[in-house]
Each structure stands twice: as structure tokens, then as C-alpha cells.
Amino acid sequence: MGEVILRTNDLTVDFKVKKNIFGRPDRLSAVQSVNLEIREGEIYGLVGESGCGKTTLANAILGFVPITSGSFECFGHTIDASTKPSEWREVRKHMQTVFQDPYSSLNTRFTVWQIISEPLYIAGERDERVLRERAAALVEKVGLDYTDLDRYVFEFSGGQRQRIAIARALISDAKLIVCDEPTSALDVSVHSQICNLLLDLREEFGLTYLFISHNLSLIKHITDHMAVMYLGEVMECGKTEDIFRNPACPYTEALMSAILEVNPRSDRERIILTGEARSPINPPDLCRFVGRCPRATELCRTRPLPPPVQIGDDHMARCHLKGK
Ligand SMILES: Nc1ncnc2c1ncn2[C@@H]1O[C@H](COP(=O)(O)OP(=O)(O)OP(=O)(O)O)[C@@H](O)[C@H]1O
Ligand code: SF4
Ligand SMILES: [Mg+2]
Numbered sequence: 001m002g003e004v005i006l007r008t009n010d011l012t013v014d015f016k017v018k019k020n021i022f023g024r025p026d027r028l029s030a031v032q033s034v035n036l037e038i039r040e041g042e043i044y045g046l047v048g049e050s051g052c053g054k055t056t057l058a059n060a061i062l063g064f065v066p067i068t069s070g071s072f073e074c075f076g077h078t079i080d081a082s083t084k085p086s087e088w089r090e091v092r093k094h095m096q097t098v099f100q101d102p103y104s105s106l107n108t109r110f111t112v113w114q115i116i117s118e119p120l121y122i123a124g125e126r127d128e129r130v131l132r133e134r135a136a137a138l139v140e141k142v143g144l145d146y147t148d149l150d151r152y153v154f155e156f157s158g159g160q161r162q163r164i165a166i167a168r169a170l171i172s173d174a175k176l177i178v179c180d181e182p183t184s185a186l187d188v189s190v191h192s193q194i195c196n197l198l199l200d201l202r203e204e205f206g207l208t209y210l211f212i213s214h215n216l217s218l219i220k221h222i223t224d225h226m227a228v229m230y231l232g233e234v235m236e237c238g239k240t241e242d243i244f245r246n247p248a249c250p251y252t253e254a255l256m257s258a259i260l261e262v263n264p265r266s267d268r269e270r271i272i273l274t275g276e277a278r279s280p281i282n283p284p285d286l287c288r289f290v291g292r293c294p295r296a297t298e299l300c301r302t303r304p305l306p307p308p309v310q311i312g313d314d315h316m317a318r319c320h321l322k323g324k
Pocket of ligand 1: 015017028029030048049050051052053054055056057280
């Protein structure tokens with residue numbers, strides 16, 4: 001595995017939501033003090049239930065939502081809430097995205113070559129011949145045909161549209177690709193085709209992926225490292241293999257138990273969580289999982305989460321059960 005190309009340092013994103021009865025805006029804590037490291041050439045998985053902040057974390061790294069506090073280091077730059085737009089643009093040159101829904105993320109008024117080459121157009125390239133040639137060099141790499149270049153996106157299936165989106169992500173030579181649920185809007189039959197394509201392209205173009213997914217089997221299968229989020233916080237992170245084999249935090253354990261069906265030899269039982277998820281609005285300074293955690297203790301109900309504890313060589317967790 002290569003060098004660290006993205007490191008977040010207590011990265012935090014709050015949204016100001018409607019005013020409370022005192023006339024002050026409530027704080028929705030979407031991402032709280034996240035620390036993770038992504039290495040060159042790896043696939044880094046981000047998992048957690050809906051609303052836990054996966055997309056917001058990715059959006060903060062991509063500059064789509066403002067950082068509230070903390071920072072991240074990427075491609076030689078340190079980005080925080082005060083970073084100037086010109087420096088942001090330098091960092092963004094190295095990143096691209098593949099979104100969940102290829103039906104809404106691609107402009108239906110454009111032809112395939114126009115969609116694929118749009119990042120170059122935005123970067124200032126205006127020569128249509130160059131734009132078309134660069135798009136043409138990529139269509140076959142993503143499993144489409146040269147003759148598809150002049151077709152419109154509405155003529156394609158979901159899987160084919162995602163291939164167009166992937167070609168678009170590659171055209172500007174970005175090295176870090178953020179894939180936010182890239183297969184979940186697609187027919188199950190094309191999931192593995194798109195995943196295999198992403199794996200092949202990683203080899204060929206030396207890419208690194210931040211890969212967000214609800215699909216734990218997929219995360220287990222394709223990622224090298226992963227982070228487990230719950231209500232804005234990273235509960236556990238490290239080598240995917242270690243986390244699946246030896247989950248350290250009760251939330252990860254519960255999450256992993258949901259895929260026992262695919263591992264009938266496991267002696268662990270499925271853990272059904274009860275209790276209501278906390279609101280992310282003005283959360284108290286306690287473990288955010290406390291109301292639903294089957295192993296919560298008095299410490300969890302009264303004291304803030306301890307700092308991350310090293311579980312193994314490359315495996316960290318934040319949990320009172322693992323605290324010193
Ligand atoms: N622009 C916004 N303004 C206010 N709140 C927001 C905004 N974007 C996201 N949120 C809130 O931030 C929290 C995290 O949302 P986010 O979309 O990042 O979750 P997610 O893990 O990606 O969920 P999913 O798996 O459903 O995509 C949620 O409580 C969401 O309602
Ligand atoms: S800190 Fe406590 S409540 Fe939170 S996951 Fe660990 S045991 Fe459960
Ligand atoms: Mg999301």
C-alpha cells in the first residue's frame with residue numbers, strides 16, 4: 001500500500017438548522033471530529049446506517065459543503081474552514097466523484113462525449129476536437145463503444161450510465177475517486193460488473209477510491225481499509241479484514257451481525273438493535289450510540305467517549321469498553 005494521500009484531522013461539519021425557542025439556530029452535528037487516513041492505491045470503505053454522515057464527510061472533502069472545524073491534508077495541501085478558493089481548486093483537480101444515481105447525475109441534454117469531457121471543459125479546454133478525442137480514448141476502457149459517443153444519455157441503461165459517469169470521473173486524471181453508493185441504484189445483475197470495472201480501472205490508472213456503501217458484503221469483498229460511522233462519529237476504523245474478523249465496538253458488531261446470512265458457519269448471532277436513534281441536533285457529549293447499545297454501562301451514560309484506542313496494528317476504536 002502506498003503513502004497516505006488523504007488524512008482528516010478532527011474534521012467536523014455542522015449544519016445550522018431551524019431556530020430554537022431561544023431564537024438561536026440548532027446545530028445538526030453531521031460529522032464530528034473524524035480522523036482517518038487513506039493510502040494511495042487503496043479502496044477505503046465508509047459504512048454506517050442512513051443519515052450517519054457518510055455523504056457529508058465525502059462532500060466536505062470535495063468542497064461541496066463547508067468544513068466547520070478541523071482540517072484535512074491532501075495532495076500536499078492542508079484544507080480547513082479558512083482555505084482560499086484558489087487552493088481548494090488545486091486540491092479538487094485531483095478528485096472526482098461517481099454518485100449513486102446515474103439517472104439524475106448526468107445531464108440528459110448532452111451527448112456522451114460532451115458529458116465525459118465536461119470536467120475538461122470546466123477546466124478551460126474549449127477545443128471540441130480535443131474534448132471529443134479525450135472522451136473517445138475512455139469510452140472503450142469503461143466498456144462502451146466508440147459509436148456511443150454521439151448518443152444521448154437517455155438511450156442508456158442504468159449500468160451503462162454509470163459507465164459514462166466513471167469515464168467522466170477519469171478524464172481529468174484525478175487520482176482520488178469518491179464513489180458514493182455507486183451501485184445501489186442499479187439492477188443487482190449489474191452490481192458486480194460495475195465493481196469489477198472499478199477494480200480494473202484502479203489497476204490501470206493507479207486510482208484510490210473512497211467507497212461509500214450500505215452493502216457490507218461488498219465492502220468486505222473490495223475494500224482494504226474501512227471506517228464505521230454512527231451518527232456523525234467514526235466508531236471504528238482499520239483494516240477491513242481485521243474489523244470483520246474482530247469488531248471492537250458494539251455498533252460494528254451489530255452491523256456485522258447483519259451479514260451473518262452470508263457466513264452460516266459463524267458462531268455469532270444476529271444482533272437486533274432496539275431503542276430510538278438519537279437526534280443529531282445538539283447531541284450531548286456522550287457516545288452517540290448509547291441509547292441503543294446492548295452493552296452500554298453507567299460510564300457510557302455519564303462520560304464523553306474516550307479517545308481512539310489501538311486494537312491492533314492498524315485498527316482503532318472509540319468505546320468505553322476498550323478505554324484504558
Ligand atoms: N444540507 C444539509 N442541511 C442540513 N442537514 C443536512 C444537510 N445535508 C445532510 N444533512 C443531515 O446530515 C446528516 C448526515 O446526512 P448524510 O446525507 O451525510 O448521511 P448518509 O450517511 O450519507 O446517509 P445515506 O446513507 O442515507 O445516504 C443527516 O442527519 C442529514 O439529515
Ligand atoms: S461507548 Fe458505551 S454506548 Fe458507546 S458503543 Fe461503547 S459500550 Fe456502547
Ligand atoms: Mg449518503
